[in-house]
Amino acid sequence: MNALFDPVPAEPVEVAPGAVHVPGWLSLEQQAELVDACRTWGRGPVPFRAAKLPGGHEMSVQTVCLGWHWQPYKYSRVAEDAGGGRVLEFPEWLAGWGRRALIDAYGPEVAESAAAAYKPDTALINFYADTAKMGMHQDKDEKTDLPVVSLSVGDDCLFRFGNTQTRTKPYTDLRLRSGDLFVFGGPSRFAYHGVPKIYPGTADPACGLASGRLNLTMRVTGLA
Numbered sequence: 001m002n003a004l005f006d007p008v009p010a011e012p013v014e015v016a017p018g019a020v021h022v023p024g025w026l027s028l029e030q031q032a033e034l035v036d037a038c039r040t041w042g043r044g045p046v047p048f049r050a051a052k053l054p055g056g057h058e059m060s061v062q063t064v065c066l067g068w069h070w071q072p073y074k075y076s077r078v079a080e081d082a083g084g085g086r087v088l089e090f091p092e093w094l095a096g097w098g099r100r101a102l103i104d105a106y107g108p109e110v111a112e113s114a115a116a117a118y119k120p121d122t123a124l125i126n127f128y129a130d131t132a133k134m135g136m137h138q139d140k141d142e143k144t145d146l147p148v149v150s151l152s153v154g155d156d157c158l159f160r161f162g163n164t165q166t167r168t169k170p171y172t173d174l175r176l177r178s179g180d181l182f183v184f185g186g187p188s189r190f191a192y193h194g195v196p197k198i199y200p201g202t203a204d205p206a207c208g209l210a211s212g213r214l215n216l217t218m219r220v221t222g223l224a
C-alpha cells in the first residue's frame, strides 16, 4: 500500500470514561519510522528481553524501555536484570507524539492545557511474537495518575480493557490494529487491561514489521 493512500484516522471512540481508541492514528510512514526507532533502541545499551515475574516465570513479550527501565514491579535507570546497561534517554520527538495523542484522543478543548503539560519520561516497548500475550494487569508502578499513551504497529491484537476493581468482567474487547492509538487516563488510568491474542499475518508489511506486533506505551513516572 502506498503511504499516500493511508486511511484518515477514524473518529475517537470512548471505550470507558478517560479511555479512548483512535484507529489509524499513525500513517504507514510514521509506523515504519517507529519500527525503525524500536530497532535502534533494541541495539542497546539495554537489549529487548523477557521480563521475569516475581514467581520466576518469564513474560512472553520482549521488552525494551526508554527513560526509565521497567521490571516487575519497579523503575530504575540501570537495567540490573538485562545486562546492567543504562537505559536510553526518552526522546523529545516521542514526547511530542504523546502530546498530540492527548489532543486527538480527548479533543482540543479538554486537552490543550493538559497536553502542553504532558511530559512522558518512560516508554515500554513490547514485541509480541505470534503466540505472545499479556495477562490482565494495571499499570501502577508510576507515581502519577497522568494518562498512558499506547501506540501499536504490526499484527492486530485482541486488546481487553477492563475496570479498576477486578481483572475480570466487565471488560470491553477490541481489536488494535497497526497505527492505532489508545489513551487511558482519568477514571480509567488504573483499569485492568491485557492482550489475550495476536492475529498473525494481519499487518501490511509496509508498516515495517514482517511479523509480530510492537506496542509502545509512554507514561509519566513521577520519579526523579
Ligand SMILES: O=C(O)CCC(=O)C(=O)O
Residues within 6 Å of the ligand: 124, 126, 134, 139, 150, 152, 159, 176, 193, 194, 195, 215, 217
Ligand atoms: O500491548 C499492549 O497493547 C498493552 C501493553 C501493556 O499493557 C503494557 O505494556 O503495560
Ligand SMILES: [Fe+2]
Residues within 6 Å of the ligand: 137, 138, 139, 193
Ligand atoms: Fe499495561
